Amino acid sequence: MNEHEEYLQEQNDLTKRRLEELEELKAKGANPYAYGFEVDRYSSDIVKSFKDDSPAEEVSVAGRIMSVRRMGKASFCHLQDSKGRIQVYLKRDDLGEVYDMFKLMDIGDFIGVNGFVFRTRTGEVSIHTKRLELLTKSVRPLPIVKEKTDEQGNKTIYDPFSDKELRYRQRYVDLVVNPEVRSAFEKRARVVSTVRRFLDEKGYLEVETPVLQPLYGGASARPFVTHHNALDVDLYLRISDELYLKRLIVGGFEGVYEIGKDFRNEGMDKSHNPEFSMLELYVAFKDYNWMMNLVEELVHSVSMNVTGSPKVKAGDNEIDFTPPWKRITMLDSITEAAGEDLAGKSEVELAALAKKHHVEVDPSMGYGKIIDALFSELVEPNLIQPTFITDYPVEMSPLAKRHRSKLGLVERFELICNGHELANAFSELNDPLDQRSRFEDQARLRARGDEEAMVIDEDFLRALEYGMPPTAGLGIGIDRLTMIMANQPSIRDVIFFPQMKPEK
């Protein structure tokens, strides 16, 4: 048995049948893998612009066959291109031998069609085919999804392609068959392009910094490790861009941003993927108050561009991004939720308060960690409308500048929306001595076994010693922003190829 025969042997009957058709088509002189086709219109544009009283228009379209209805000497099929679908009418009288070739074509095949636009008796705008070309033969059967639209315009889907494992592993099939998937990713692209345009118009410079780093930093997370053979050194995939972008502020750029992938070696769930996209922005001579205004403007602009409205549906909630948004300090937000004033409370008193509200604490947790636990449990899940939480304990924020008037706090805010963190920002710490002592605190945590504590970056400290101007910094998770804008409950639905265990 030769290789080709072995391959045939392994295939199921549906694929075998298609491989036979492929040979028959070749025998009839068709090239089942053609080189191109002149397209002049998109399906949905033709349907939209059709007018019954205008003279018949000639069009050329190309796409995949998504349904076929054969009735002896005439057939209908639906052709799907990147904009939608249009019905195609094929008649033996018009096509002759080509009509016999069409009998060898299947759902999934790419065809090119040239003909004139008309409306059928049943009212559907269609193309009356004059010329038909096979562009690509599909030898593996697609899932067949049928839908019916009733008089009220309600769609019923029959036999949906819904197995999540198959959808993620074979996203190409998911995209062909489930139009709403394509639409979510188109929204993702618009999120990114809006952010980029917004920041470019403000005059900030888009830059690229290393993904492979000798030291990782800028966030609390475990990294991926890799190895450079020629240098014989271990390198880390970045967990954030922060320390490199701040070096660029030291170097004299007054506004820099980067949109790129970060990598964190942690668990996965519906809001975490090991690689994810992050926007980071640093602007000289500004502080976190200024940055809050910018974030309001930026996210509002994304919402308008992506959804056409400042109001966005997220599951059962409607989120309104019209500025200004609520701003409240972290302590006040806990005070509000717990109904007890936190001001001046000691660590012991806080721990007692936590127990009272059934928030788990253990003796190893310091003041900052208890505050964080209280916040995560009592406040964060209930924040649906965009809210700035400000002024975090210094222990939680080793790269943020101390608050100008509140002892033990830093000038930091997070934007919480729909119960999740969407952005994180601070007035950047630029005192090299303070930064060194914060790194050293982190090193002590690390020595005690905190694998996520930051490592000391001497080169970054050296840069700060040369002087970094007052700077406001921001990070926004692009995936999570997209989840909200596209109303997708899982990060896997806004990442084309989410991380999966290997297929066995």
Next chain:
RNA sequence: GGGGCUGUAGCUCAGUGGUAGAGCAUCUGCCUUUUAAGCAGAGGGUCGUAGGUUCGAUCCCUACCAGCCUCACCA
């Protein structure tokens, strides 16, 4: 890592301790404006993998693999 649910035809799913089922898809026949096309007929399966119990396992048991949900951990 803990708990729950799931894995049967290309897709979506029923089902039973004794020869494996449906709809759609596929194939054959009829049909030149149909549309979840229709009518008549046909083919298609290692029932996730490996063990065990049993005369006999797709079904019961165990382990493993994969997926989803959830909790924990984590930003």
